[in-house]
Amino acid sequence: MTFDPSKPYAAKHGRPVRVLASDLRGDWPIAAAHADEEGEEFIVRHRMDGRCQTNGVYNLYNVPERVVKTACMSITRGGDFTMVSPGESNVRFTFECDKLVAVELIGETQ
DSSP states (O other), rough: OOOOTOOEEEETTTTTEEEESSSOOOOOOOOEEEOOSSOOOEEEOOTTTEEEEEESGEEEEEOOOOOOOEEEEEEEESEEEEEGGGGGEEEEEEETTTEEEEEEEEEEOO
């Protein structure tokens, strides 16, 4: 497993976590502040691969970065459509991480 503290990350427990340092000396060079159920923070040391010294729920892992892509097409009243550049389109589809999250109708269809 590879862990990069400079990219988006999370812990298995799902609560907030902040990497405070990733260059400490020794076998556990990452120090992270994990929040408990009340929001209080405590420090956990991690290896460079994100594993921690204690319970595995504190292991760190990189989360997929949010990627937004837009595809545009023109749709006529007859149902024909063509992919076009954003300025020529009357329908905009927005994808995040390959999932369709929005369809927007722009102006009148011809």
